[in-house]
Amino acid sequence: MVRAKICGITRLEDALLAEQLGAWALGFILAPGTPRYLEPAQIRPISRALGPFIVRVGVFVDTPPEEVLEQMETAQLQVAQLHGHEPPEWAEHIRQFYPVIKAFKLKGPAQPDWLSYPADALMVDGARPGSGQGYPLDWIAPLQQHPRLIIAGGLTPENLPAALELAPYAVDVSSGVEAAPRLKDPHKLRAFLAQVAAVNGTNRNQYT
Numbered sequence: 001m002v003r004a005k006i007c008g009i010t011r012l013e014d015a016l017l018a019e020q021l022g023a024w025a026l027g028f029i030l031a032p033g034t035p036r037y038l039e040p041a042q043i044r045p046i047s048r049a050l051g052p053f054i055v056r057v058g059v060f061v062d063t064p065p066e067e068v069l070e071q072m073e074t075a076q077l078q079v080a081q082l083h084g085h086e087p088p089e090w091a092e093h094i095r096q097f098y099p100v101i102k103a104f105k106l107k108g109p110a111q112p113d114w115l116s117y118p119a120d121a122l123m124v125d126g127a128r129p130g131s132g133q134g135y136p137l138d139w140i141a142p143l144q145q146h147p148r149l150i151i152a153g154g155l156t157p158e159n160l161p162a163a164l165e166l167a168p169y170a171v172d173v174s175s176g177v178e179a180a181p182r183l184k185d186p187h188k189l190r191a192f193l194a195q196v197a198a199v200n201g202t203n204r205n206q207y208t
């Protein structure tokens, strides 16, 4: 089973469409100064409009743990994704309240010691998160044994099959399913999520 997370959601209509098309999780960017940033109070109504069986993820970059917890509560999110250089102690603190995904940016092959980071899932991303920049998939090999490895970074409906062949816990996409910065493209979303459903032999899409 490979799950799909659609990240960088900024609009209610995109969130609802991704849910209808079978996404397992949606990501909201809480890193100020980045293109898809939303304030916690802007995320809250989107989160509340979603059904009970889709996971709401907050993406943070070097935000101190107490602020993460406060923003998660305001935005009504369920999983914290740490996308900066957060020390393990920060993740341990946040994990007392929420599951944590720790993202690592690949500028070369993944480092085996990342396996010991205290997180509920690990994510590998490109060097510039949210930019569509990818990396050679064999750079992931040192982490392949992790039971919950999420592949992100430069994924598109076109190159997704190569990532799915690695049978990760999940795949994660942001710019690769956009029509323009901050706006998801329904056709790309459909094409991406249909491939994940096909590899699982399931169909979570409510409308097909």
Ligand SMILES: O=C(O)c1ccccc1N[C@@H]1O[C@H](COP(=O)(O)O)[C@@H](O)[C@H]1O
Pocket (backbone or CB within 6 Å): 007, 008, 027, 029, 031, 034, 035, 036, 059, 061, 083, 125, 126, 129, 130, 131, 132, 133, 152, 153, 154, 155, 172, 173, 174, 175, 176
């Ligand atoms: O998407 C962003 O703007 C972003 C900002 C800050 C930290 C992480 C961000 N996005 C993460 O990067 C992956 C990959 O993005 P892409 O598909 O290559 O555009 C995205 O899924 C988020 O988890």
